[in-house]
Amino acid sequence: MDAGGEKGRRYTTMALGVVVAMMFCFGFAIAPLYSLLCKVTGIKAAATPAAAPAVVAAPGAAARAPVDRLVTVKFDTNVTDGLPWEFRPLVRRVEVRPGEALKVSFSVRNLAGQTVVARAVANVVPWQATPYFSKTECFCFQEQSLAPGETREMAVRFLVSRDLPEGINSLTLSYTFMTRVPVSPPAGRSGMAVGQRPQPAAASAVAGNPI
Amino acid sequence: MSSTTTTHGHESGHHHGPPRGWRRWLLSTNHKDIGTMYLVFALVMLLLGGAMAMLIRAELFMPGIQLMEPDFYNNLVTNHALIMVFGAVMPAAAGMANWMLPMMIGAPDMALPRMNNMSFWFLVAGGVMLVLSMVVPFLPGGGTPVNTGWTLYPPLSVQVGMSMDFLIFTVHLLGISSILASINIIVTIMNCRAPGMTLMKMPIFAWSWLVTAFLLILIMPALAGAVTMLLFDRHFGTSFFNAAGGGDPVLFQHLFWFFGHPEVYVLLLPSMGIVAQIIPTFARKPLFGYGSTVGAMVTVGTIGMLVWAHHQYTIGMSLAAVTYFMIGTILISIPVGLLVFNFIATMWRGAMTFETPMLFAVAIILLFTFGGLTGVMLAVIPGDIQYHDSYFVVAHFHYALIPGALLGLYAGTFYWLPKWTGHMYDERLGKLFFWMVMVGFNMTFFPQHFLGLAGMPRRIVDYNVMFTEFNMLSSVGAFLFGAAHLVLLYVIVKCVRGGAAATDKVWEGAEGLEWTLPSPPPFHSFTTPPLVR
Numbered sequence: 002m003d004a005g006g007e008k009g010r011r012y013t014t015m016a017l018g019v020v021v022a023m024m025f026c027f028g029f030a031i032a033p034l035y036s037l038l039c040k041v042t043g044i045k046a047a048a049t050p051a052a053a054p055a056v057v058a059a060p061g062a063a064a065r066a067p068v069d070r071l072v073t074v075k076f077d078t079n080v081t082d083g084l085p086w087e088f089r090p091l092v093r094r095v096e097v098r099p100g101e102a103l104k105v106s107f108s109v110r111n112l113a114g115q116t117v118v119a120r121a122v123a124n125v126v127p128w129q130a131t132p133y134f135s136k137t138e139c140f141c142f143q144e145q146s147l148a149p150g151e152t153r154e155m156a157v158r159f160l161v162s163r164d165l166p167e168g169i170n171s172l173t174l175s176y177t178f179m180t181r182v183p184v185s186p187p188a189g190r191s192g193m194a195v196g197q198r199p200q201p202a203a204a205s206a207v208a209g210n211p212i
Numbered sequence: 213m214s215s216t217t218t219t220h221g222h223e224s225g226h227h228h229g230p231p232r233g234w235r236r237w238l239l240s241t242n243h244k245d246i247g248t249m250y251l252v253f254a255l256v257m258l259l260l261g262g263a264m265a266m267l268i269r270a271e272l273f274m275p276g277i278q279l280m281e282p283d284f285y286n287n288l289v290t291n292h293a294l295i296m297v298f299g300a301v302m303p304a305a306a307g308m309a310n311w312m313l314p315m316m317i318g319a320p321d322m323a324l325p326r327m328n329n330m331s332f333w334f335l336v337a338g339g340v341m342l343v344l345s346m347v348v349p350f351l352p353g354g355g356t357p358v359n360t361g362w363t364l365y366p367p368l369s370v371q372v373g374m375s376m377d378f379l380i381f382t383v384h385l386l387g388i389s390s391i392l393a394s395i396n397i398i399v400t401i402m403n404c405r406a407p408g409m410t411l412m413k414m415p416i417f418a419w420s421w422l423v424t425a426f427l428l429i430l431i432m433p434a435l436a437g438a439v440t441m442l443l444f445d446r447h448f449g450t451s452f453f454n455a456a457g458g459g460d461p462v463l464f465q466h467l468f469w470f471f472g473h474p475e476v477y478v479l480l481l482p483s484m485g486i487v488a489q490i491i492p493t494f495a496r497k498p499l500f501g502y503g504s505t506v507g508a509m510v511t512v513g514t515i516g517m518l519v520w521a522h523h524q525y526t527i528g529m530s531l532a533a534v535t536y537f538m539i540g541t542i543l544i545s546i547p548v549g550l551l552v553f554n555f556i557a558t559m560w561r562g563a564m565t566f567e568t569p570m571l572f573a574v575a576i577i578l579l580f581t582f583g584g585l586t587g588v589m590l591a592v593i594p595g596d597i598q599y600h601d602s603y604f605v606v607a608h609f610h611y612a613l614i615p616g617a618l619l620g621l622y623a624g625t626f627y628w629l630p631k632w633t634g635h636m637y638d639e640r641l642g643k644l645f646f647w648m649v650m651v652g653f654n655m656t657f658f659p660q661h662f663l664g665l666a667g668m669p670r671r672i673v674d675y676n677v678m679f680t681e682f683n684m685l686s687s688v689g690a691f692l693f694g695a696a697h698l699v700l701l702y703v704i705v706k707c708v709r710g711g712a713a714a715t716d717k718v719w720e721g722a723e724g725l726e727w728t729l730p731s732p733p734p735f736h737s738f739t740t741p742p743l744v745r
Binding site: 017023024025026031129 | 391403430437
């Protein structure tokens with residue numbers, strides 16, 4: 002079964018040698034080939050968050066006509082452990098056309114017997130939709146202070162980009178109110194030596210940006 | 213064929229048997245002698261790499277830094293891996309291919325005997341360079357040791373001292389060596405089979421090596437390209453991997469794992485081929501599902517080429533990309549599962565006996581399946597992000613590679629040692645070795661799963677005190693595992709030096725051309741090709 006004897010062996014050896022040379026070149030060609038693939042198929046532009054938000058952030062984005070398609074936006078509210086606030090959305094979900102700005106409100110109530118300061122952190126799920134979701138006006142942009150027993154309505158105005166990928170038909174905007182430790186003048190703060198470890202409470206008070 | 217036969221007859225007419233002295237080995241073009249040299253080289257490297265593992269486990273016996281500098285520890289981790297992969301497992305598998313393939317397919321020798329000699333001596337040169345890369349940091353002006361881990365990721369690998377240049381050159385030499393050896397094996401299998409032996413009549417070991425050799429010629433050049441870029445980045449001012457110059461370190465990761473993942477199957481497949489030879493012999497039944505076993509090996513090789521980035525889930529690839537790599541990786545468990553089921557079905561209702569090779573083969577089925585199971589866990593993206601760079605990964609790949617590659621080579625060693633030497637090995641010591649390996653191996657690596665899940669990171673010289681007990685257990689197991697290899701060395705030396713004479717067939721249930729030759733086979737075998745029906 003010596004296919005072609007000496008000649009056959011030489012042919013097989015040569016063919017394999019060519020494969021080796023090609024694979025060596027492939028190592029160097031892999032990056033340009035990937036760029037080419039991305040350009041042709043548009044994989045990277047659709048998949049990389051960094052590539053997308055420019056469209057959303059553009060000032061003219063809101064002015065562009067809404068797309069004729071409905072996206073469900075759900076609202077989720079949380080408070081961190083130990084924060085005596087009641088926090089709930091006034092509407093659980095809305096249907097919105099991408100490109101159309103909308104305003105929704107939340108109700109927040111302080112259950113404690115003292116003034117409490119807290120700040121909300123927003124989060125969009127699924128994360129792939131994050132670059133296509135922008136808030137033009139939001140209570141989460143600054144700290145909120147509520148007097149004992151006070152109830153307040155807080156609003157957010159948001160916009161889902163027209164460029165929201167086809168696959169995403171529903172997204173959730175989740176807010177979490179984070180505690181701000183009540184400001185009390187930290188004892189001995191001014192006299193603290195360099196390198197001395199601040200107490201945890203004092204540390205968070207210093208870290209929190211006083212407004 | 214006729215031309216080669218006459219050439220060979222002509223040559224042996226001059227020599228009258230093997231040439232004497234050092235020329236026999238240095239200038240050898242005989243597949244059996246080159247096979248022996250490969251195996252001896254692999255054994256030396258196995259003991260060297262094993263000694264490094266012992267040092268690693270000694271350092272990890274207790275928390276804190278007792279025995280060595282952190283840099284040297286990381287160097288040990290790096291070179292343990294490189295020596296075991298490139299120095300021990302691949303050469304041992306290549307040695308067995310050299311010894312057995314021509315005899316199995318009825319060829320007089322490898323197709324390209326001079327290239328065979330060259331690929332072996334390139335390997336030795338590479339091995340020397342690899343050891344030198346460990347030595348230079350101890351010399352004045354030697355710089356830092358290679359402390360990157362075997363993956364050699366930049367930017368760290370760009371900053372390491374000149375030991376990295378030695379290592380890059382090592383990879384070039386080893387790459388050339390295995391590419392030449394692979395070309396030789398493919399040409400031998402494609403062009404030198406005995407009349408009547410079609411591809412689908414070949415012994416399964418030949419098939420496993422055919423797939424392996426194709427993988428090697430596809431991946432080794434890519435690795436050579438990657439380390440060449442690294443060399444250029446280090447010395448010639450290019451920026452392939454330097455972000456400041458417009459490059460990307462992630463490119464190296466892709467190139468490395470484009471080589472590195474198929475490399476796993478390069479290590480695995482020859483051993484699976486050996487197991488597929490051994491189980492029918494000792495079950496006294498033909499292999500169940502020959503065609504599907506061949507198909508499974510080809511499929512494993514093919515899919516294995518396309519799933520490399522599952523080693524890099526944490527680099528921030530797009531969701532589409534990681535999903536593709538996850539699904540592709542999990543798909544591999546189907547052909548691998550098929551292999552395992554074929555092995556089990558071969559044993560089903562067989563008249564089994566449990567000599568040392570068979571004990572190893574059965575243990576491989578059990579333990580490799582376990583390593584495969586943790587592999588599926590690691591393939592799942594959210595799981596992997598949790599396990600990434602932890603001891604769970606260390607436990608997983610040792611469970612995959614020790615049973616999947618190393619134990620298969622031990623099984624092959626015991627299976628073919630009587631054929632190679634003409635003497636039976638000491639069966640009692642063989643079994644002692646087997647049980648020491650089983651206890652030592654499982655004791656070493658099983659606790660590492662728990663360590664990893666509890667958060668112990670890999671490649672770090674020290675660890676949190678809460679990990680102490682499992683690490684002690686692991687180290688004790690490792691010392692037992694290491695000691696077992698002294699038994700292995702003794703068994704091999706004893707068998708080479710003498711023992712009960714082995715029959716031609718050696719094992720009652722053995723089938724194939726290689727068992728029709730005397731034990732040990734003559735220096736030149738099958739100078740007239742046998743006829744296969």
